[in-house]
Every structure is written in C-alpha cells, then in structure tokens.
Amino acid sequence: GAVVSQHPSWVICKSGTSVKIECRSLDFQATTMFWYRQFPKQSLMLMATSNEGSKATYEQGVEKDKFLINHASLTLSTLTVTSAHPEDSSFYICSARGGQTQHFGDGTRLSIL
Amino acid sequence: EDQVTQSPEALRLQEGESSSLNCSYTVSGLRGLFWYRQDPGKGPEFLFTLYSAGEEKEKERLKATLTKKESFLHITAPKPEDSATYLCAVQAVGSEKLVFGKGTKLTVNP
Numbered sequence: 001g002a003v004v005s006q007h008p009s010w011v012i013c014k015s016g017t018s019v020k021i022e023c024r025s026l027d028f029q030a031t032t033m034f035w036y037r038q039f040p041k042q043s044l045m046l047m048a049t050s051n052e053g054s055k056a057t058y059e060q061g062v063e064k065d066k067f068l069i070n071h072a073s074l075t076l077s078t079l080t081v082t083s084a085h086p087e088d089s090s091f092y093i094c095s096a097r098g099g100q101t102q103h104f105g106d107g108t109r110l111s112i113l
Numbered sequence: 114e115d116q117v118t119q120s121p122e123a124l125r126l127q128e129g130e131s132s133s134l135n136c137s138y139t140v141s142g143l144r145g146l147f148w149y150r151q152d153p154g155k156g157p158e159f160l161f162t163l164y165s166a167g168e169e170k171e172k173e174r175l176k177a178t179l180t181k182k183e184s185f186l187h188i189t190a191p192k193p194e195d196s197a198t199y200l201c202a203v204q205a206v207g208s209e210k211l212v213f214g215k216g217t218k219l220t221v222n223p
Binding site for chain 2: 002004006032034041042043044045046049093095097100101102103104105106107109
C-alpha cells in the first residue's frame with residue numbers, strides 16, 4: 001500500500017523550455033503533497049506544499065512563478081518548471097501524505113542543456 | 114530553526130558486522146522523527162516513525178531508538194542488500210514539513 005508514482009523518471013531538455021512532472025498517489029487519496037529537490041550529497045530540500053484545491057505554499061527562496069504547482073485532484077499533483085535553465089538541473093522528488101507518513105515517488109532527474 | 118545532523122556520512126561494514134547510525138536533532142517541539150532508506154536514483158522508502166523519547170521500533174535487521182536529542186538506527190548482522198543511504202527527518206508540532214539530514218551512506222561488503 002501507499003504507492004506514489006512519479007513521471008517522467010528522467011528528462012533532458014534545452015534551456016528555455018518548460019517541463020511538467022506528475023506525481024500520483026495510486027492507492028490512497030492525498031489532500032497534501034510535497035515537492036522536494038535534492039542535489040548530490042545534499043539533504044532533500046522542501047520546495048513547496050501542495051493542498052488539493054488550493055494554492056501551493058512555497059518555501060522561502062523558491063520562485064513560485066518559476067515552479068508552478070497544481071493539485072487539482074486527490075491523487076494528482078504536477079510541478080512545472082518554466083523556462084528551465086541549467087541551474088535548475090536537479091533531482092525532483094514528490095511525496096504524498098498518507099495518514100501521518102509521507103510516501104515518496106521515485107523522483108525525476110532533470111537535466112537542462 | 115529545526116536541524117538534523119547525521120553521522121557518519123559514510124560507513125563501510127562487512128557482512129554480519131553490526132553497527133549504529135546516529136541522527137542528532139534540534140526541533141521546537143517534536144511531532145515525529147522519521148527514518149527512510151534511499152537507493153541510488155530512487156525516492157526515499159519509509160522505514161519507521163518515532164514519536165517520543167524511549168520509543169523503539171524494529172523491522173528485520175533494523176532497530177530505531179529515540180531520545181530527546183538523538184535517534185539511532187541499529188543494524189544487526191547486516192547483509193549486502195542493506196546497502197543504501199539512510200535518511201533521518203524530523204517534523205515539528207504544528208507543521209507538515211519534514212526537515213531532513215544529509216544521510217548516511219551504508220555499504221555492506223560480502
């Protein structure tokens with residue numbers, strides 16, 4: 001139980017393009033989902049908290065106009081990286097809260113050329 | 114500010130050689146302390162939640178313990194398949210947010 005699916009797992013694109021990442025809770029409903037970013041040998045850093053049907057709450061220093069989050073249903077949240085640049089290259093991971101526990105997807109490796 | 118420090122950064126063990134990983138934390142009020150396992154290129158896999166000092170939880174070769182300042186993840190007679198990065202995170206009272214440490218990369222050699 002408590003499976004979270006994230007898609008795509010890997011994407012390479014040119015600088016200036018926008019990339020959408022999907023996060024789905026497959027066997028439970030998640031009113032709250034979270035988006036993290038992880039750099040090599042670093043902690044998972046929370047970017048934003050996404051609540052179904054309302055605007056996302058962004059952490060300090062995260063540009064909300066650059067990282068667009070939509071949580072339109074109880075099983076799906078999306079993160080769109082707009083006008084991506086090489087410095088946005090990272091490992092993006094979503095999680096969904098089931099009960100008191102956050103369950104994580106397998107992440108998306110984003111490489112911007 | 115809530116903080117989590119994990120030590121050591123990396124640990125190499127021989128198969129069967131038991132050891133412990135440390136997670137020191139400071140938090141305004143602890144709602145829960147979480148242990149996750151992360152394999153390369155994957156998302157974290159939930160292992161345990163601990164809520165109060167003195168609490169212990171076990172799963173196969175892993176046992177997690179909690180005090181007011183730190184948590185230990187004890188690994189008994191590890192196997193090569195236990196090789197992974199182990200992450201510790203805390204959640205403060207009144208917050209949904211998890212604050213993670215940098216992890217301990219465990220390698221178990223056969």
